[in-house]
Amino acid sequence: MSKTNQVKEDTKSVFQNKGSRRNFLKYSGAGIATAGILLMGCEDNENMVPDLDGVVNLGSGDVGVLNYAYVLEQLEAAFYINVVTNLYRNISDVERTMMEDLRNHEVAHRDFLKAALGSNAIGELTFDFSSVNFNNRESVLATAKVFEDLGVAAYNGAGKLLQNPDFLLIAGKIVSVEARHAAAIRSILDSDPKSFAGNDVIDANGLDRAFEPAMVLNAASTFILNKINASQLPTS
Template sequence: MKTETQHDEANVNMARRSFLRYAGAGVAAASVLSVAACKKDHSPMTHTGIDIGANGDLAILNYAYALEQLEAAFYVNVSAHMYTGATQDEIALLADIRDHEVAHREFFKKALGNNAIPSLTPNFSSIDFSSRASVLGAAKAFEDTGVSAYNGAGYLIQSADYLLLAGKIVSVEARHAAYIRNLLNPGSFADTSILDANGMDKQQTIAQVLAIANGYLSTKVNASNYGYVAS
């Protein structure tokens, strides 16, 4: 596997132009990202594996790219090994989610260019892809974590353009999460386990999210070199 290294600040403008150009591909519906309250993140972070980098917005985009790689790989596997008893609607809609996640993954990869982290190797050994409960339980974890990840990283994004694009993607992830939750438990699409007292989606820090994601990755991801900024 060829490893792509991260470049310095001179590439930021080029990445931004690429990101905006591919935004027109329609990979996500429009929405507004709920920006979390600003705070320093002092949670412990693993220092092994692939680092998302220290370069401001590019590091956050690589963080999102890592999560989209994981989700895309999961849904590709789901569609290739559909669980027993899946209805035609489930097969079709899970394939739609697969296509969305693959589009998100490719979106970030093209936008980041030479700044992108390498392709990650997933480890889904804990998931029984023949079991509806196992697959949908994992899908729920991935989708809820994805939404909370975008919400938790929102305040770290410095570019208004990047923030808008993240909002467009997180809105689609939330649609996925609602559908998966309803498959598991009708009416649970927006319950108190994911919403706060103000009816807003909860957020998680980069450390919290990577701790979950790394449980499904052979190639571990860390943010040990990223500098957190408090406003």
């Protein structure tokens, strides 16, 4: 098997459900850095737009879409790192484990996309969580609900914009994890047992929402200090 094919097989195995979450998480960071050889091997910096006046430009084509996902994964990872660092008062063992798992998953997603994008990746963003009271359970869970629901809708809306089927496969595997997160947060935040898939996110056809990037970035901008330029993202 060639080196390229081996990398391809290793990359696809990252998200296959054949082991514990520890087996999944070991691929984050340097462990999956070689994934960039496969995922971005056919891309180049021509898809990127220079950053000007402090504006973060996502770029165009699949690079732009993956950078868009990278923005959201940076946001979620930073949020859950704060949650676990400042655990809210009287947190239960079950909820502590959940928050640690969510942090680990989001960090893995963030690091995976950074490695996949390679030199095309945007830089590290700066976030403002001053509106969140990390000592208060309701504040933390309500914010987590917003982020997870938004993340699911964002990936659903971005799938159609990807041209490379390998990228679409990975995006599908990430959004399925985000949906599990969303359901988990809803299940402990709301006493209504049906809230994990409430009609505020699931329509009459049993389908989840799909948001365009502009809508998602506008909603997320409350927490992101950097200005994001998504003007070159594909629209269809």
